[in-house]
Amino acid sequence: MRIDILSAVPALLDGPFSTSIVGRAQKAGIVEVHVHDIRKWSTNKHKKIDDTPYGGEAGMVMAIQPIVDAIAELQAERKYDEVIFLTPDGARLEQSVVNALSMTGNLLMLCGHYKGIDQRIRETVITREISIGDYVLSGGELAAAVLADAIVRLVPGAIGDGASALSDSFQDGLLAPPVYTRPAEWNGLKVPEVLLGGDHAKIECWKDEQALSRTMRLRPDLLGEDLGKNKDGEDV
Ligand code: 6GU
Numbered sequence: 001m002r003i004d005i006l007s008a009v010p011a012l013l014d015g016p017f018s019t020s021i022v023g024r025a026q027k028a029g030i031v032e033v034h035v036h037d038i039r040k041w042s043t044n045k046h047k048k049i050d051d052t053p054y055g056g057e058a059g060m061v062m063a064i065q066p067i068v069d070a071i072a073e074l075q076a077e078r079k080y081d082e083v084i085f086l087t088p089d090g091a092r093l094e095q096s097v098v099n100a101l102s103m104t105g106n107l108l109m110l111c112g113h114y115k116g117i118d119q120r121i122r123e124t125v126i127t128r129e130i131s132i133g134d135y136v137l138s139g140g141e142l143a144a145a146v147l148a149d150a151i152v153r154l155v156p157g158a159i160g161d162g163a164s165a166l167s168d169s170f171q172d173g174l175l176a177p178p179v180y181t182r183p184a185e186w187n188g189l190k191v192p193e194v195l196l197g198g199d200h201a202k203i204e205c206w207k208d209e210q211a212l213s214r215t216m217r218l219r220p221d222l223l224g225e226d227l228g229k230n231k232d233g234e235d236v
Pocket residue numbers: 085086087088112130131132133134135136137138139140143144
């Protein structure tokens with residue numbers, strides 16, 4: 001898989017992809033992440049990439065030319081499955097979308113800045129608009145890092161233990177059960193007895209119960225109105 005990210009502040013993305021799972025996946029040749037500075041495509045003599053908005057609003061708007069030229073150049077090199085615009089007014093990101101994107105080949109992400117990008121870019125070259133939650137970040141870079149991380153960890157081989165990604169919170173519409181490691185007793189607090197025995201059927205049953213009760217307590221919205229169903233109406 002290959003992920004290209006177009007950014008006005010590429011330095012913001014120096015860190016997130018060099019270590020941990022995404023860093024290792026890159027070193028292992030499972031994924032490539034390429035961050036590009038949009039200014040590289042600006043034909044303006046000061047390398048400007050924004051302009052004042054029509055209609056006299058405060059703030060600046062990212063201009064068409066550098067963005068469209070950047071996307072055209074990258075698209076001439078390879079076909080992208082999606083051209084994603086990271087923006088607070090996009091569709092709120094969910095695990096199901098991450099799962100689908102992890103099965104694609106090439107993704108292009110565009111990070112928004114200032115007041116946003118000229119609407120005509122959104123109507124022509126963007127195939128999907130994503131937000132990572134109902135709050136405003138200074139730019140789309142940190143959101144792109146979140147999205148890329150969530151995607152890459154699902155690509156086969158990125159996580160040593162493939163089964164681990166499948167047991168993440170949200171993968172079955174529920175929060176994950178609590179986890180414990182040694183010591184078996186700490187400051188008088190004991191690890192649940194069932195986990196210390198070797199009865200795997202019992203342990204699985206306990207984990208299912210815990211996942212359901214934690215979800216009911218902490219995120220009842222995930223269960224929908226109908227207890228025992230997730231928000232897509234499937235039995236859990
Ligand atoms: Cl994708 N961008 C910005 N600027 N703020 C956000 C966001 C994206 N998602 C949530 N807040």
